[in-house]
Amino acid sequence: MTNSAIELPLEGIRVFELGTAIASPFCGRLMAHYGADVLKIESKVSPDVVRILGSAWLRDRDDLAAAAPDTSPYVPEMNASKRSVGLELKTSAGRNAAMGLIAECDVFLANFGARALTELGLDYESVSAVNPKIVYVQLPGFGSDPDMPYYSYVAWGPNQAPLVGFDDFTGHASDPPAGIATVAPPDYMSALHAAVATLSGLEHRELTGDGVHVDVSQFETTLALLGPFVMDYDLSGTVHSRIGNRSLWGAPQGVYPCAGHERWIAISATDDESWDVLAALMELPDDHFNDPDQRLSQQEQLDSQIGTWTVDFDADDLAHRLQSVGVAAHVVSTNEDLLHDTHTMSRNWYQVAPHARLGRDVFSDCAVKLKGTPGRWTDAGPSLGQHTREVLRDVAGMSDEEISQLVTDKCAFEQLEPETLVPRPWDDWIHLLVPGTADARDL
Amino acid sequence: MAGPYNGLRVVDTTGLAGAYATRLFAGLGAEVIRLEPPDGSPLRYLAPFAESIAPPENSLWWSYLAMGTRSVVIEPDNNDALAQILSSADVIFEDRLPEDSLISPDLVPDTTVRTSIVPFGLTGPKRSWKSSNLVAWAASGVLYATGFRDRAPVAPAGHVQLALHASAASALVGTLLALRARRKSGEGQQVEISIQEAALAIAPETGVPVFLDDRVHRERSGNRRDLGRPFGLYPCSDGFVSIIVLLPRHWTAMASWVAEATGNETITEEVFEDLGVRMETQDLIDTWVEELTVGQSRQELFQEGQRRGIPVTPVNTVNALLDDPHLKAAKFWSETQLPDGSSVAVPGAPFRTNADWWTMTAAPLLGQHTEFYLE
Numbered sequence: 001m002t003n004s005a006i007e008l009p010l011e012g013i014r015v016f017e018l019g020t021a022i023a024s025p026f027c028g029r030l031m032a033h034y035g036a037d038v039l040k041i042e043s044k045v046s047p048d049v050v051r052i053l054g055s056a057w058l059r060d061r062d063d064l065a066a067a068a069p070d071t072s073p074y075v076p077e078m079n080a081s082k083r084s085v086g087l088e089l090k091t092s093a094g095r096n097a098a099m100g101l102i103a104e105c106d107v108f109l110a111n112f113g114a115r116a117l118t119e120l121g122l123d124y125e126s127v128s129a130v131n132p133k134i135v136y137v138q139l140p141g142f143g144s145d146p147d148m149p150y151y152s153y154v155a156w157g158p159n160q161a162p163l164v165g166f167d168d169f170t171g172h173a174s175d176p177p178a179g180i181a182t183v184a185p186p187d188y189m190s191a192l193h194a195a196v197a198t199l200s201g202l203e204h205r206e207l208t209g210d211g212v213h214v215d216v217s218q219f220e221t222t223l224a225l226l227g228p229f230v231m232d233y234d235l236s237g238t239v240h241s242r243i244g245n246r247s248l249w250g251a252p253q254g255v256y257p258c259a260g261h262e263r264w265i266a267i268s269a270t271d272d273e274s275w276d277v278l279a280a281l282m283e284l285p286d287d288h289f290n291d292p293d294q295r296l297s298q299q300e301q302l303d304s305q306i307g308t309w310t311v312d313f314d315a316d317d318l319a320h321r322l323q324s325v326g327v328a329a330h331v332v333s334t335n336e337d338l339l340h341d342t343h344t345m346s347r348n349w350y351q352v353a354p355h356a357r358l359g360r361d362v363f364s365d366c367a368v369k370l371k372g373t374p375g376r377w378t379d380a381g382p383s384l385g386q387h388t389r390e391v392l393r394d395v396a397g398m399s400d401e402e403i404s405q406l407v408t409d410k411c412a413f414e415q416l417e418p419e420t421l422v423p424r425p426w427d428d429w430i431h432l433l434v435p436g437t438a439d440a441r442d443l
Numbered sequence: 444m445a446g447p448y449n450g451l452r453v454v455d456t457t458g459l460a461g462a463y464a465t466r467l468f469a470g471l472g473a474e475v476i477r478l479e480p481p482d483g484s485p486l487r488y489l490a491p492f493a494e495s496i497a498p499p500e501n502s503l504w505w506s507y508l509a510m511g512t513r514s515v516v517i518e519p520d521n522n523d524a525l526a527q528i529l530s531s532a533d534v535i536f537e538d539r540l541p542e543d544s545l546i547s548p549d550l551v552p553d554t555t556v557r558t559s560i561v562p563f564g565l566t567g568p569k570r571s572w573k574s575s576n577l578v579a580w581a582a583s584g585v586l587y588a589t590g591f592r593d594r595a596p597v598a599p600a601g602h603v604q605l606a607l608h609a610s611a612a613s614a615l616v617g618t619l620l621a622l623r624a625r626r627k628s629g630e631g632q633q634v635e636i637s638i639q640e641a642a643l644a645i646a647p648e649t650g651v652p653v654f655l656d657d658r659v660h661r662e663r664s665g666n667r668r669d670l671g672r673p674f675g676l677y678p679c680s681d682g683f684v685s686i687i688v689l690l691p692r693h694w695t696a697m698a699s700w701v702a703e704a705t706g707n708e709t710i711t712e713e714v715f716e717d718l719g720v721r722m723e724t725q726d727l728i729d730t731w732v733e734e735l736t737v738g739q740s741r742q743e744l745f746q747e748g749q750r751r752g753i754p755v756t757p758v759n760t761v762n763a764l765l766d767d768p769h770l771k772a773a774k775f776w777s778e779t780q781l782p783d784g785s786s787v788a789v790p791g792a793p794f795r796t797n798a799d800w801w802t803m804t805a806a807p808l809l810g811q812h813t814e815f816y817l818e
Binding site for chain 2: 007008009010030034055056057072073074076077124142143145147148149150153154155156158159160161162163164165166167168169170171172175176177178179180182183184185188189192193194195196197199200201202203204206207208210212213214215216217219220221223224225226227228229230231232233234235236238239240241242243244245246247248249253254255256257264265266267268270274323326327328329330331332333334335336337338339341342343344346347349350362363364365366367368369370371372373424426433
């Protein structure tokens, strides 16, 4: 799986991560994939939301309660290849142990609220006092300056998207805003910016020898994606709002019905070249829409004509036909479609790695691919508290007795019931999903 | 100090799929050269436009995303000029498959990082398929699950082009990793971004591992989400607010707010503290919450909800953002100059540092730097 002779870009970098849900964990996972030793600091008192979610098939299994925090599919989606360290930071012994780890880390990464970090004594000033060379990257909802109006506001779950205007931009023009609560682009965009900030911080440290403090206010970071619309409002007073699936740049672009229940195709044919081949395929009786301005000004009519044409086709067949003549199109994939997507499968988009509790598990690959130094997945977990002892011993230099005392005092915790092993119900057919893993049971 | 990538030379031949990456790169100090054909980058033809300016300098996409970069025009068959520019490139960004690339491999030094952002990746049965922001969301499962149940699916924040910005941001991360690897090995390498995968990566909610786990066919659920109540968008006097109540303390605060504002004492009854009960009575809960929201403005509900510790946010429109008191106090908004000399508001640095990293200049005119680089 891994060519150990290749040195990965982040080998030798150690990350102290205080993450919950997406924004900081997704960044940490990327770094772990590329060789960083990412220490995910976890709490049982206020656990990461992915530990609470658990797994649908485990819901009524009280006998497996110890395994539950390890079983949400979001655990590896956000945390694969990290080490899990159980430390209660609100206890002074737990915090001291954390400081011992921080002294040995290159990067501090956190998406706890700015006020929460300060209350824990883990703001930049406190952390850099222990480790002046630390690259400190925090992702609070509204920045870390306590004098700013929204400093103490709750940035919880998907409420960043409405705030930055994404929800108003989502939906058909004649409908109320549909919102984008299904997914959370602001969290992921913040995570990607945090990765850029972290790598820049490491570069800064190489050049200057100094650490650095980066404040990724998720509110501001997400707004950086709205440039042209802000400018247009400032220049002309135009308030852009939702336009369904249409494009400002040409027509047609849309989602059209196909044969069957809830089968749809997405088509973008906004340039003349695409339109010409689409029109030829549709065998349009006249050249009424050959003029791009006509297509833009009469989108209602154009879309309805296309929808009447697409409705008799199988969505996937039609996407293949359109792509074969150079028109951007794709079936509007459902979960079931993605499960059978031969393209993503041929690219091994789903990966499998060993897991201390489940034996092995499947999760999404990293979209950032490097040919010369490909990343690696060492662990599909981690299991909650799995690495507490080894990390406190090997990184912070604590003795086994000291660690046991921390655990006894409930300042730290280790993996619950390591002997409780439970494969996922679908473990037997993982090889159908991930090509080449038929014999992967002994990973 | 200047940005950490000061001294690095980056050549960008992409359109929208890479532009956000090189904008960031330029802000962080890199020297970014945008290679343009004689009629200009495709970015220059994207609306909205500045009315007072003539093409090809009037696109606000260009004016925003090309900030901090330099423009060099190369005639299609001028291989010498191309070779000259590429010979000193630390990084090249491309959005074409190798067989369609204008840059033949022998023009690229071994030490150069070559970053390709392509619709479906460099391998696989769909490698030559075309894409767009809409098509990328379709291929990620997100499109199907967004919108109202009885309406066609819609892309998230369609014209913002989020799938392409996610691809660009991912490409920058990959490029910075490859530069780090180069410091150790002395060698450049290929970085690959599939736009489909960049969208899949930021949407595990609709992805296969989650589906395997719960076997729930994801359906569109409009602007409310069946994870809790209240959860989603609620109408108010000047638009909508977003309310997300999952945690018990958020519910307790929400119920007393509704009771105080509307005189509804029933909502504070203990039975509704159970999330399951609220889901079973969701229509009732929504009605009660709307009795609170419809009479007040976005800002009133935002301030008061947050004062009570509830995750309430306005469903903002672009104009509200420019007036937002937090962004004003934080001096977030910046300015750039358009070619006619007018100033216009733009988002400022995407993150803040205690070191002085971020610098920006106006987007270049077509060919503004050709002479500088090719003479």
